[in-house]
Amino acid sequence: MKPARVDRQPGDEDMAALIAGLHAIGQKLEDLTAGEIDAVADQLGRPFVLRRSQEHGRQQEASRQAAILNALPAHIAVLDSQGVIVSVNDAWRRFADANALHGPRDGLGSDYLRVCDRAWGAHSDEAAQVATGIRAVLQEGLARFSIEYPCHSPTEQRWFLMTVTPLDEARAIGAVVMHLNISERKRSEEELRRFAAAMDATSDAIFLTDRASMRFVHVNDAACRLRELTREQLLALRPWQMLDIPREVLEHSYDRLIAGDADAPGAEVLETHHRRDDGSHRWVELRREAHRSGADWTIVTLVRDISARKQAEQRVSYLAYYDVLTGLANRNLFLDRVNQHLCAAASGGHRLALFLVDLERFKNINDSLGQSAGDALLRQVGHWLSSKAGDASLFARIGADHFAAVLPEVTAHGSVARLLEKTMAAFLEHPFRLNDAVFRIALKVGVALFPEDGSDAETLFKNAETALKKAKASGDRYLFYRQAMTATVAGQLTLENQLRLALEREEFVLHYQPKVTLDGDRLGSAEALIRWNDPRTGLVPPSRFIPVLEETGLIFEVGRWALQQAVADYRRWRLAGLSAVRIAVNVSPLQLRHRGFIAEIEQVIGHDAQAAEGLELEITESLIMEDVRHSIASLQAIRAMGLTVAIDDFGTGFSSLSYLSRLPVDALKIDQSFVSEMNSSPQGLALVSTIIGLAQALQLKVVAEGVETQEQARQLRQLRCDEMQGYLFSRPLACELFEARYLRHC
C-alpha cells in the first residue's frame, strides 16, 4: 500500500511559525546589539529597521506632527471618509470649548457633515455650502474647497476662512478641515478699503510716496484723473518722472521736509501750473507733508486743482481793470496806461493828448430802442475806435456813454485838431446798425494836453472832462482845455446849489416880451422869458443859468414851473377881463425828449381849451432836426391839445424844405442874427426874404426876432413879416409892467 501524498500547502501553522521565527530573529538581533542598533542590511544592502527603532520612529513622527498641528493658529480637524471627526488640534479644541460647538470629547467622533446639515439661522446658508464642499472633497475627488464667511459673535465681528483638502488625493479616506479666524485680516482690509474710499471721495489728488524706495505706494482716483492715467500706469511712474525733475532734486526736497525745514518746498502751499496732454493749463495748489511710517518716511502730497478759483480771481482782476461790455480798459487801467505813456513822453520830450468822448443822443437811443440796443451801440463804438486806431489799449470806456482815448505822442502842432476833425467826421459818417436801422452818431470831445494842461494822468483826465463839459454846453464839437474853464466849472457847482434853492424859494420869474403885428404896432402875442431874481445880485441873465439847469437836470422842474406860470398868468388876465394874448414858452431840448413831457402839458392846461389856445411852444430848429421822426410825433400830440408850435431860431439849424413841409408847426421865428444882417448886405436881405417867402408858401406864421431899428422894421413890413419882436418895440417886461402897458380891458 502506497502512503497517501500530503500536499505541502502553507497552513496556519506554517505562517505562525514563520512569524514566530521572524520575531525570534528580531529579538535575537536586539539582544545581540544591546538595543544599540537601528538597522541591519541584507545581502543586497537593503537596510532593515529593527522593531524597537521602528516604534520609536513612529512615536517620534506622531508627536512631531501633533506638535506642529497644535502650534498652528488654524482650527484643524481630520474627517474620515464619512465626515466623522477623527482627530482635532488644540486650536480646534479651544474654539469648540469656547463656542460650545461640539458637545463632549472635543467633537471627536461627531459627524461634521450632519452638524453642517442641521445648522439653522443666520449661518445656515454658509453651513450648507460647507457641507456641499466637504462632500465634494470626500466623494468627488475635489482637490480643494475653500470659503470665507462671517460668523459674528455678540461681542465681535468675526470672519473665518475654511479650507477642506483630501487626506489622500488618490483614495477617498478622509479630509482635513482647516478653519482659520481671518477677522484681523478682514478688519484691516475693511479699514484699507474705507481709507481708499475716503481718499477717492476727495477731489484733491493724493500721492503717497515711500521715501526709501522713492515709489508711489498709493494714489487716489483724483490723482489718476489729474494725470489722466490709470492707477496702474500712475503707480508704475516714479515721482520725479511725473514731475519731470531730476531724482536728486526731489529727494533733497523730501529730506528737507522730513528734517522739518520750514523752507522746504511743499511745507508751504505751492501754486503752480500743470500742463495737460491736450495743452490746457491747470492751476494746482501743492501741499506736502512727511509722515513717519515705521522706520521709514512716507511723503504725502496733496494736489488741489484751483483753476476755477484762479479763473475767478482773474475774472475779478479783469473786472477791476476792464469794461465788460466793450472789452476796453476801464478808468483805472486807462489812467495807469496814460501814466506810463506820460513817463515816455516826459523822457522823450514830446507832447501827449488825452481825449474824453461823449456820444450825443445816446440817452435817446437807450430810452427809445432799449438798453440792449444801447449796449450794442457802445460795443460798436468801442470796436470802431480801436479798429480805427489799430490799438485797443489806447481807449477806455469810462462812463455810460463816455469813452477816453490817449494819443501817446503828438508829433506836430495842430495835428491833434486835424486828427480830431478827421476822426469825428469819419465817425459821423459811419452807419451804426441798431435793430435793423441805421444811426449816425455825433461826438463831443474834450481834450487836455501834456505838458500844458497837467503832468499826471488824473489831472489831464480832470481837465479833459472840464473841456468836454464846456463843449457839451456850447455849440462846439470839441474843445481844448483852457485854465479859465476850471473856474467856470467850479462856479457852476455853487451856481447849481443856488439854482436849487432859487426853485425852492420861488426866485424864478417870467418876463414877457411883446410881439407886435405887421399892421400898426398892435400887440399880437408875447414870449415868456425866464429870469432869476437873485436876492443878492438882482436879475441874472438866462445865458448864465440856463446851461447849468440843462446840465443838472433842473431844467425839467424849472421848465414845468414856467409852463404853469404862463398858463396861470394867461388865466388871470382873462378872468380880469384883460385882452389876453397867446404866450409863447420856450421848451428846452431835454424837456421835449423827456417821455413824460406831453403828459405834463396835459396836466398844466387841464381841460381848459382856452388855456391851450393861449399857449404856444417855441422849440429850436436844431432840436427838432436832431430826431425828426420823434419830433413829428411829439409836435402832433402837442397840437392835438390845441397848442400852437413855433420853430425858434429858424435858419440856424439844417432844415430842408422837404422836412419843413412835413413838420406839424404853426410858426417860424427868424433868428435875430439874420435880422441884424439884413441891412448890411444884399445877401442878408435876400435870406430873410427867402425865409418869409418859404413860411408863406407853407402857410406858416412868421415872426422876426431881435428887431432893433426902424429900418429893419420897415423892410420886414415890406416883406410882409407877420410879427416882430425886439428892443425897438420893447425889452422883456416884468409881468405887472407888461400887463399895465400892453393889456387893455376888453
Add this chain to the structure above:
Amino acid sequence: MSASHPFYKFRLYVAGDALNSAQALSNLATLCRTHLPQRHEIEVIDVFRRPQQALSDGIVMTPTLVKLAPMPQRTIVGTLSHTQTLLQALGLPEIAA
C-alpha cells in the same frame, strides 16, 4: 598639523534619524568637540538614502562609526555611549586619564 596632534576623519553610517543613530551622532560630536577641537571632520551617511555606499563599504549595521584617519582604520558599532571604550578604540588613550 604635528604628529602628536593628528587630524581625525570620521564616517558615521546612520539609519535616518532613528534613536540609536541620532544618539551616535550626538555622542560623536560631543567627543570631537571635547577632545579633538579644530582637528576633526565627520561625514554622515544615511543608509536609507545611500544603501549602495553602505553595501560597498561593507556596513551591515547602523549606526556604525569608521575612523578613516589617522591610520589604522577602525570600525565601531553602536551608540558610542561609552566614552572610555570609545577613546581606547580610537587610539586616544593618553587623553583618557
